[in-house]
Amino acid sequence: MAFEGLADRLQNTIQKIKGKGKVTEQDVKEMTREVRLALLEADVNFKVVKDFIKRVKERAVGEEVMESLTPGQQVIKIVKEELSSLMGGDESKIAVSDRPPTVIMMVGLQGAGKTTTTGKLANLLRKKYNRKPLLVAADIYRPAAIDQLETLGKQLNMPVYSAGTDISPVEIVNQAMAKAKEEHLDYVLIDTAGRLHIDGDLMDELIQIKNNVSPDEIFLVVDAMTGQDAVNVAESFNDQLDVSGVILTKLDGDTRGGAALSIKAVTDKPIKFAGMGEKLDQLEVFHPERMASRILGMGDVLSLIEKAQENVDEKRAKELEEKMRSASFTFDDFLEQMGQVRKMGPLDELLDMIPGSNKMKGLKNVEIDEKQISHVEAVIQSMTAKERQDPSIINANRKKRIAKGSGRSVSEVNRLLKQFEEMKKMMKQMTNMQQGGKKGKKGKKGKGFNFPFM
Amino acid sequence: MSFFKKLKEKFQTNQSNEEVSDKYKDGLSKTRKTFSEKINDLVARYRKVDEDFFEDLEEVLIAADVGVSTVMDLIDELKMEVKRRNISDTKEVKSVISEKLVDIYYGDSEEESSVGLNMQENELTVILFVGVNGVGKTTTIGKLAHQLKSEGKKVLLTAGDTFRAGAIEQLSEWGKRVEVDVIKHSEGSDPAAVIYDGIQAAKSREADVLLCDTAGRLQNKVNLMNELSKVKRVIEREIPNAPHEVLLVLDATTGQNALSQAKTFSEATDVSGIVLTKLDGTAKGGIVLAIRNELGIPVKLVGLGEKVTDLQTFDPQAFVYGLFADMIDDE
Numbered sequence: 082m083a084f085e086g087l088a089d090r091l092q093n094t095i096q097k098i099k100g101k102g103k104v105t106e107q108d109v110k111e112m113t114r115e116v117r118l119a120l121l122e123a124d125v126n127f128k129v130v131k132d133f134i135k136r137v138k139e140r141a142v143g144e145e146v147m148e149s150l151t152p153g154q155q156v157i158k159i160v161k162e163e164l165s166s167l168m169g170g171d172e173s174k175i176a177v178s179d180r181p182p183t184v185i186m187m188v189g190l191q192g193a194g195k196t197t198t199t200g201k202l203a204n205l206l207r208k209k210y211n212r213k214p215l216l217v218a219a220d221i222y223r224p225a226a227i228d229q230l231e232t233l234g235k236q237l238n239m240p241v242y243s244a245g246t247d248i249s250p251v252e253i254v255n256q257a258m259a260k261a262k263e264e265h266l267d268y269v270l271i272d273t274a275g276r277l278h279i280d281g282d283l284m285d286e287l288i289q290i291k292n293n294v295s296p297d298e299i300f301l302v303v304d305a306m307t308g309q310d311a312v313n314v315a316e317s318f319n320d321q322l323d324v325s326g327v328i329l330t331k332l333d334g335d336t337r338g339g340a341a342l343s344i345k346a347v348t349d350k351p352i353k354f355a356g357m358g359e360k361l362d363q364l365e366v367f368h369p370e371r372m373a374s375r376i377l378g379m380g381d382v383l384s385l386i387e388k389a390q391e392n393v394d395e396k397r398a399k400e401l402e403e404k405m406r407s408a409s410f411t412f413d414d415f416l417e418q419m420g421q422v423r424k425m426g427p428l429d430e431l432l433d434m435i436p437g438s439n440k441m442k443g444l445k446n447v448e449i450d451e452k453q454i455s456h457v458e459a460v461i462q463s464m465t466a467k468e469r470q471d472p473s474i475i476n477a478n479r480k481k482r483i484a485k486g487s488g489r490s491v492s493e494v495n496r497l498l499k500q501f502e503e504m505k506k507m508m509k510q511m512t513n514m515q516q517g518g519k520k521g522k523k524g525k526k527g528k529g530f531n532f533p534f535m
Numbered sequence: 536m537s538f539f540k541k542l543k544e545k546f547q548t549n550q551s552n553e554e555v556s557d558k559y560k561d562g563l564s565k566t567r568k569t570f571s572e573k574i575n576d577l578v579a580r581y582r583k584v585d586e587d588f589f590e591d592l593e594e595v596l597i598a599a600d601v602g603v604s605t606v607m608d609l610i611d612e613l614k615m616e617v618k619r620r621n622i623s624d625t626k627e628v629k630s631v632i633s634e635k636l637v638d639i640y641y642g643d644s645e646e647e648s649s650v651g652l653n654m655q656e657n658e659l660t661v662i663l664f665v666g667v668n669g670v671g672k673t674t675t676i677g678k679l680a681h682q683l684k685s686e687g688k689k690v691l692l693t694a695g696d697t698f699r700a701g702a703i704e705q706l707s708e709w710g711k712r713v714e715v716d717v718i719k720h721s722e723g724s725d726p727a728a729v730i731y732d733g734i735q736a737a738k739s740r741e742a743d744v745l746l747c748d749t750a751g752r753l754q755n756k757v758n759l760m761n762e763l764s765k766v767k768r769v770i771e772r773e774i775p776n777a778p779h780e781v782l783l784v785l786d787a788t789t790g791q792n793a794l795s796q797a798k799t800f801s802e803a804t805d806v807s808g809i810v811l812t813k814l815d816g817t818a819k820g821g822i823v824l825a826i827r828n829e830l831g832i833p834v835k836l837v838g839l840g841e842k843v844t845d846l847q848t849f850d851p852q853a854f855v856y857g858l859f860a861d862m863i864d865d866e
């Protein structure tokens with residue numbers, strides 16, 4: 082599917098940018114382009130996406146990134162933070178009126194799932210809050226909508242107020258209120274007919290009901306599969322009725338659910354619950370964090386980032402870089418570097434993770450052979466502590482011993498030693514060049530240089 | 536001839552097309568401007584064909600839910616085409632754009648008129664309706680039953696949604712409304728069994744058309760999709776070459792997920808056409824372009840409201856026009 086391609090590409094860009102020691106504007110541009118596509122594929126409204134990307138860009142080229150030692154990760158973090166803040170926090174409370182009954186009105190487009198959700202909500206109110214709800218059948222338009230609610234009432238063994246289809250919904254609701262008071266039912270859930278937000282007459286009907294009974298909650302019920310139009314629908318319903326919250330339905334499907342983000346963005350009303358199936362107990366508290374990951378299709382990516390943030394100790398990384406600069410970098414440090422990277426998983430990030438390595442042009446686009454890395458590790462591990470600290474003491478005999486211990490050839494040991502020396506030299510040069518100012522940019526740093534595992 | 540010219544001529548010469556186009560105008564663009572005025576506006580709006588223009592076009596199409604990759608491909612192609620033909624005049628670009636858009640819908644296929652339903656002459660035609668929850672399957676059946684009946688056909692309905700509360704009553708109500716019989720079992724019974732009974736009843740009563748309702752289901756529920764395949768097999772077994780149409784009902788409000796719906800429902804039931812509903816709202820249903828593009832499934836009918844008469848045959852050109860009508864109507 083189209084989306085998998087996008088998710089992959091997004092993941093690749095993230096991988097690429099993640100370990101970078103320096104993030105260019107081009108990097109940010111590339112990254113935000115993929116994020117943009119992923120969001121659009123997920124049905125987030127294009128205007129919402131536009132604002133979002135703008136904010137990410139602004140922050141990504143700002144100081145917090147530039148001054149960080151791991152700017153790549155910083156950028157990812159920004160994406161995640163912005164996405165989560167756009168999604169809002171957990172808010173699953175339902176109003177309780179101090180003068181019962183508490184009135185809840187369900188509104189939304191046709192086919193969004195209002196009636197089923199009314200049943201689910203009633204079930205939740207009874208089960209979790211020990212309430213006694215009355216269901217009100219105020220959809221007089223759709224054929225058998227009343228039958229549907231009555232059937233649900235039977236399944237739940239709960240009272241349903243209905244008065245046929247020859248009476249106005251406004252009147253039905255008034256009568257239902259009287260009945261609820263009379264029978265000491267503490268919640269009134271009004272199932273209204275689905276309608277288009279641009280249908281003036283039917284919207285007026287809702288406004289009239291609202292004015293009559295002053296609901297404590299007006300829930301806008303929205304299908305999670307809704308596309309770009311979600312903003313128009315949500316904005317319009319909210320403008321006309323000032324809804325108090327949103328319920329997202331059919332989230333048990335395989336939609337990315339970007340509509341959630343759009344709705345939150347244009348209404349700033351909390352998404353409180355999510356429908357997760359057709360059964361009456363399948364209404365769940367909505368989790369904005371999870372939704373953010375789902376929308377970007379990067380549940381895995383995000384956890385990878387989190388792992389990277391956990392495992393790479395910024396302070397330690399700084400120390401190592403310091404060592405490299407001062408050329409006191411030893412094989413022990415080198416081993417530790419590789420170990421740190423390995424903890425994170427994919428080895429092709431190794432290069433990027435070594436502080437400063439991405440600053441060397443010649444090192445771009447090189448293939449890293451995993452086996453080679455194990456070999457290098459084996460060779461280093463076969464060295465004594467002294468040898469690791471000071472490779473200059475490694476004579477022919479020692480080389481033979483190391484080769485035997487690691488199961489590699491002497492020439493391989495030789496090559497590693499030579500490359501390590503070159504690497505240190507390189508580091509020193511580079512540091513000098515950097516300290517020498519812009520000149521370094523044109524220097525031949527990194528040219529012809531190879532890391533021991535390439 | 537350019538797409539716009541073709542379209543314009545079509546509307547000027549053909550009375551019944553005019554009616555269709557009015558419906559579309561009401562349903563799709565919500566404006567009272569005449570068609571030719573709109574075209575003039577579009578041409579006048581953009582003096583230069585530059586990045587801004589393409590960006591606007593991209594946004595308009597994405598806002599209409601045309602699949603993201605479809606839009607990106609289209610914009611790339613357009614840019615190339617404009618370069619290749621060395622076009623700088625906006626007027627000319629317009630025709631390239633409309634050509635390309637119509638191309639997207641038609642793809643390689645030759646046919647340029649709308650595709651009708653596959654109706655059998657002097658024999659029973661069986662049409663199976665499938666789709667996710669709440670898209671408008673039952674309502675469409677009611678509307679189509681009305682339409683076919685008014686064409687003089689004997690129509691029978693089968694209440695294959697035995698799952699959703701009140702679904703059987705809903706179809707029965709439609710049956711009453713349009714005065715056709717409904718074959719039904721009780722809630723919770725086996726859908727394949729009801730459909731089987733529907734076929735037998737249609738045969739014995741010598742009906743012309745049997746419209747089979749099914750319960751809505753999300754395409755990622757494997758066992759429910761298997762159930763649907765079983766329903767289709769029952770029909771196949773009872774009547775050779777049936778079902779003659781498997782219509783996937785899509786809600787125009789749906790975004791990219793519609794593509795996944797089309798894919799999975801096709802795998803389970805070999806969908807032959809799409810009914811695009813709720814085009815009377817503000818959503819454009821552009822995703823059907825991607826569906827047509829990637830899966831080759833044509834749209835056959837569109838729903839433009841909740842009344843029995845709110846069902847129309849699909850007019851690709853008017854539809855495509857409606858997609859970027861905003862570019863014309865917005866200031």
Ligand SMILES: Nc1nc2c(ncn2[C@@H]2O[C@H](COP(=O)(O)OP(=O)(O)O)[C@@H](O)[C@H]2O)c(=O)[nH]1
Nearest residue numbers: 191192669670671672673674812813838839840
């Ligand atoms: N505005 C509008 N509403 C529609 C259209 N088609 C169906 N509906 C409504 O969408 C809702 C769900 O329709 P229904 O036929 O029950 O969907 P099903 O679950 O797929 O059978 C009902 O309220 C219908 O009246 C349409 O073309 N336009």
Ligand SMILES: [Mg+2]
Nearest residue numbers: 672673696702
């Ligand atoms: Mg139905």
